[in-house]
Amino acid sequence: MKKAPGDEPDEDLTVTPPKKWAAGVPAVAHALEYSLEETSARRTGTTLLTMNQVDGIDCPGCAWADPAPGHRHRNEYCENGAKHINDEATTRRIGADFFREHSVSDLAGRSDAWLNQQGRLTEPMVKRPGSDHYEPISWNDAIGLMVEELTSLDTPDEAVFYTSGRASNEAAFVLQLFARALGTNNLPDCSNLCHESSGYALHETLGTGKGTVSLHDLHHADLIFLVGQNPGSNHPRQLSALEEAKRNGARIIAVNPLPEAGLLRFKNPQKPRGVIGPGTQIADRFLRIRNGGDLALFQAVNRLLLEAEDARPGEVLDHGFIDADTTGFEEFARHVRGVEWDDVLAATGLTREEIEQVRDEVLRSERVVVCWAMGLTQHKHAVPTIREIVNFLLLRGNVGRAGTGACPVRGHSNVQGDRTMGIWEQMPDSFLDSLKEEFGFDPPRAHGYDSVNAIRAMREGKVKFFLGLAGNFVRATPDSTVTEEAVRRCRLTAHISTKLNRSHTVCGDTALILPALGRTERDVQATGEQFVTVENSMSEVHTSRGRLRPASSLLLSDIAILCRLARRTLGDKPDIAWDRFEADYGVIRDHIARIVPGFEDYNRRVARPGGIQLMNPVNEGVYSTGTGRALFTRNSAEAPRVPEGHLLLQTLRSHDQWNTVPYTSNDRYRGIHGSRRVVLVNPDDVRGLGLSDGQRVDLVSVWSDDVERRAEDFRVVPYPTARGCAAAYYPETNLLVPLDSVADHSNQPTFKSIVVRLEPARVGAAQA
Ligand SMILES: Nc1nc2c(c(=O)[nH]1)N[C@H]1C(S)=C(S)[C@@H](COP(=O)(O)OP(=O)(O)OC[C@H]3O[C@@H](n4cnc5c(=O)[nH]c(N)nc54)[C@H](O)[C@@H]3O)O[C@H]1N2
Ligand SMILES: Nc1nc2c(c(=O)[nH]1)N[C@H]1C(S)=C(S)[C@@H](COP(=O)(O)OP(=O)(O)OC[C@H]3O[C@@H](n4cnc5c(=O)[nH]c(N)nc54)[C@H](O)[C@@H]3O)O[C@H]1N2
Numbered sequence: 001m002k003k004a005p006g007d008e009p010d011e012d013l014t015v016t017p018p019k020k021w022a023a024g025v026p027a028v029a030h031a032l033e034y035s036l037e038e039t040s041a042r043r044t045g046t047t048l049l050t051m052n053q054v055d056g057i058d059c060p061g062c063a064w065a066d067p068a069p070g071h072r073h074r075n076e077y078c079e080n081g082a083k084h085i086n087d088e089a090t091t092r093r094i095g096a097d098f099f100r101e102h103s104v105s106d107l108a109g110r111s112d113a114w115l116n117q118q119g120r121l122t123e124p125m126v127k128r129p130g131s132d133h134y135e136p137i138s139w140n141d142a143i144g145l146m147v148e149e150l151t152s153l154d155t156p157d158e159a160v161f162y163t164s165g166r167a168s169n170e171a172a173f174v175l176q177l178f179a180r181a182l183g184t185n186n187l188p189d190c191s192n193l194c195h196e197s198s199g200y201a202l203h204e205t206l207g208t209g210k211g212t213v214s215l216h217d218l219h220h221a222d223l224i225f226l227v228g229q230n231p232g233s234n235h236p237r238q239l240s241a242l243e244e245a246k247r248n249g250a251r252i253i254a255v256n257p258l259p260e261a262g263l264l265r266f267k268n269p270q271k272p273r274g275v276i277g278p279g280t281q282i283a284d285r286f287l288r289i290r291n292g293g294d295l296a297l298f299q300a301v302n303r304l305l306l307e308a309e310d311a312r313p314g315e316v317l318d319h320g321f322i323d324a325d326t327t328g329f330e331e332f333a334r335h336v337r338g339v340e341w342d343d344v345l346a347a348t349g350l351t352r353e354e355i356e357q358v359r360d361e362v363l364r365s366e367r368v369v370v371c372w373a374m375g376l377t378q379h380k381h382a383v384p385t386i387r388e389i390v391n392f393l394l395l396r397g398n399v400g401r402a403g404t405g406a407c408p409v410r411g412h413s414n415v416q417g418d419r420t421m422g423i424w425e426q427m428p429d430s431f432l433d434s435l436k437e438e439f440g441f442d443p444p445r446a447h448g449y450d451s452v453n454a455i456r457a458m459r460e461g462k463v464k465f466f467l468g469l470a471g472n473f474v475r476a477t478p479d480s481t482v483t484e485e486a487v488r489r490c491r492l493t494a495h496i497s498t499k500l501n502r503s504h505t506v507c508g509d510t511a512l513i514l515p516a517l518g519r520t521e522r523d524v525q526a527t528g529e530q531f532v533t534v535e536n537s538m539s540e541v542h543t544s545r546g547r548l549r550p551a552s553s554l555l556l557s558d559i560a561i562l563c564r565l566a567r568r569t570l571g572d573k574p575d576i577a578w579d580r581f582e583a584d585y586g587v588i589r590d591h592i593a594r595i596v597p598g599f600e601d602y603n604r605r606v607a608r609p610g611g612i613q614l615m616n617p618v619n620e621g622v623y624s625t626g627t628g629r630a631l632f633t634r635n636s637a638e639a640p641r642v643p644e645g646h647l648l649l650q651t652l653r654s655h656d657q658w659n660t661v662p663y664t665s666n667d668r669y670r671g672i673h674g675s676r677r678v679v680l681v682n683p684d685d686v687r688g689l690g691l692s693d694g695q696r697v698d699l700v701s702v703w704s705d706d707v708e709r710r711a712e713d714f715r716v717v718p719y720p721t722a723r724g725c726a727a728a729y730y731p732e733t734n735l736l737v738p739l740d741s742v743a744d745h746s747n748q749p750t751f752k753s754i755v756v757r758l759e760p761a762r763v764g765a766a767q768a
């Protein structure tokens with residue numbers, strides 16, 4: 001696919017040295033600058049001061065947990081949270097005039113940033129078959145078009161319902177209920193693209209798909225690993241927790257191909273000390289690992305721990321725990337003792353001394369936590385990698401005790417809650433049985449499509465209807481050219497959205513834009529003002545209540561749209577009180593209370609300050625693995641193989657974007673300004689590949705099919721990433737990721753592991 005015609009020009013690219021610290025005064029100043037550009041000062045004040053407060057709005061920025069009530073800052077938000085919230089609270093609006101002026105093909109040629117900058121969507125719009133324009137439509141007719149399509153499907157499995165992790169618990173619950181009452185489990189979600197590998201590996205080994213760590217555990221750990229995550233940009237409030245852990249004496253080891261600013265040093269903008277002083281050093285050790293080398297690293301550390309036990313029997317491993325609470329230790333131990341150092345050093349790019357130093361840190365530590373994010377989950381061998389981390393934790397009993405555990409750091413603010421509510425194409429029978437008992441219909445049992453399989457099915461013409469509950473499906477998914485063609489085969493595509501994005505421009509014969517209330521906005525229904533609930537990365541469930549006047553009087557809530565659609569599609573079969581759900585979200589919560597374990601007495605408990613802390617069974621010593629014990633696994637040594645003359649590309653976020661939506665072309669902490677079309681390459685590789693600083697190149701990915709996937713016209717930026725690796729921004733590079741390049745077991749796209757070669761740019765050559 002060609003570079004999109006509207007992509008920002010990169011003539012203004014300037015590169016400065018990467019920053020060595022994150023947050024602090026400039027961060028807050030940047031947020032205010034951005035918010036004042038987007039909204040009025042008063043709206044900014046109203047939203048920011050209620051963010052993450054008891055009775056306020058849950059920040060849509062990320063899923064990091066809030067400190068306990070009474071321990072929150074007056075300003076419990078970060079620079080990026082402020083940007084995200086103001087992006088929604090913008091005073092810019094688009095409606096019928098805008099769509100009259102801009103055809104769908106015109107919009108399809110604009111950049112992601114431009115589409116987002118146009119402002120909030122204000123009225124329902126339809127693009128009819130054969131037309132190249134969206135035109136206004138009433139809510140009644142818009143829902144009518146969807147009903148017509150849904151009721152004429154040959155089978156309910158021709159419908160797909162995608163959920164992005166912004167959706168509230170209540171909206172998610174209603175959507176899955178509707179899909180299952182209709183007769184399908186086709187409920188792909190952004191989690192398929194995000195932490196699916198974590199969920200799979202943790203389920204298999206610990207019997208729970210969720211992290212086992214609370215903020216308290218993090219504060220009291222004495223060794224914390226940060227593997228494959230960039231908290232300075234993506235979870236800035238995590239840095240406050242790490243700062244506290246350090247104050248309590250914790251040591252931190254960061255494992256990353258890139259020396260990310262937030263991993264190095266943190267200046268806490270909430271404290272005067274953070275503003276003027278040098279800040280807190282975050283990582284005591286930084287391991288610049290090769291992309292995909294983490295499995296080898298943890299296998300090597302595990303081997304060293306076993307050898308340390310041989311040298312000092314009874315002193316290194318937690319035998320009491322291993323004997324009582326785990327299975328598979330002997331087979332695992334035999335296997336991991338055979339790990340070859342040559343393989344480890346090649347896969348990791350680290351030295352043996354560096355890895356031995358990790359062992360020594362571990363041996364000095366009573367309580368260890370491992371945190372990780374997309375740097376681990378988006379690889380072919382992501383599941384074995386996370387399983388090996390569980391092995392590592394189990395060896396010294398680092399689960400289920402205070403100050404220890406596994407901490408997959410979730411992205412979208414309610415991605416975890418949506419899963420809890422049943423957004424999953426393969427919910428267990430226990431959940432489906434409860435639905436049946438509560439609502440009196442038989443939910444389908446066959447697994448539905450996840451995100452990748454939904455695209456495959458669309459490509460084969462098996463999907464006629466697509467509804468997105470928030471999100472930006474065509475930009476979040478891999479193989480953009482293939483995906484866009486697949487989506488265009490649908491008869492009807494509809495999106496419940498707050499802002500314009502690429503998915504509105506790549507559509508089925510009929511397309512609908514269904515504009516929804518955002519989290520910052522007051523939600524008033526027939527019985528009065530409503531709130532919604534969400535679950536964060538640490539399994540705390542709490543309320544979120546918007547304060548702002550809605551961007552337009554025509555907006556409906558996600559829940560209202562879904563309830564109306566469900567009622568008109570299904571009538572009273574099964575007999576579900578969709579009208580009452582819409583009028584009073586408390587009625588939805590009453591059902592959730594009877595269906596989802598841990599949500600008993602939901603309405604009352606969630607209204608208390610701080611909400612509900614869901615129990616993680618692991619912390620009660622319960623492992624729902626089938627054997628009732630945690631599982632040691634044997635994982636074959638595996639690392640990406642990169643042919644001579646090629647690099648292993650990861651696709652990642654800049655500091656100034658929210659997932660598929662870039663806010664500006666800058667990536668301040670990495671020193672990139674004015675362009676996103678850059679590829680970061682180790683200076684030795686730049687030389688070794690005969691490239692030069694600033695050279696224009698195309699990125700061409702290499703995959704077993706013969707399809708050419710080429711991302712055109714990027715500038716080479718020498719950057720201190722690991723040797724043999726490269727990095728470029730998502731979503732501009734999603735077209736390079738083959739649809740079939742997925743993680744084993746979890747089917748998650750390998751967004752962090754794409755073999756590419758860099759060729760002199762065709763565009764640049766033509767211009768020269
Ligand atoms: N401001 C902002 N905040 C966000 C988001 C956003 O877009 N903007 N997105 C939200 C979402 S949905 C998510 S999932 C999270 C994502 O949070 P992150 O996972 O931090 O996001 P990425 O930018 O994908 O960065 C991946 C990190 O892993 C490193 N990495 C890449 N490959 C490897 C590897 O093989 N091994 C190791 N050890 N490291 C590797 C990269 O260098 C990078 O530091 O952030 C959430 N928060
Ligand atoms: N190459 C590559 N691809 C990736 C990743 C990567 O690291 N590399 N990361 C993956 C990950 S971790 C994730 S989570 C996915 C993200 O994938 P998605 O969740 O699908 O994408 P977002 O960019 O978060 O969706 C943004 C859109 O959501 C809508 N929206 C925002 N807030 C609201 C709201 O309150 N209500 C409603 N109704 N709509 C709202 C807006 O219209 C906005 O345009 O991308 C994945 N794709």
Ligand SMILES: [Mo]
Nearest residue numbers: 193194411412
């Ligand atoms: Mo994510």
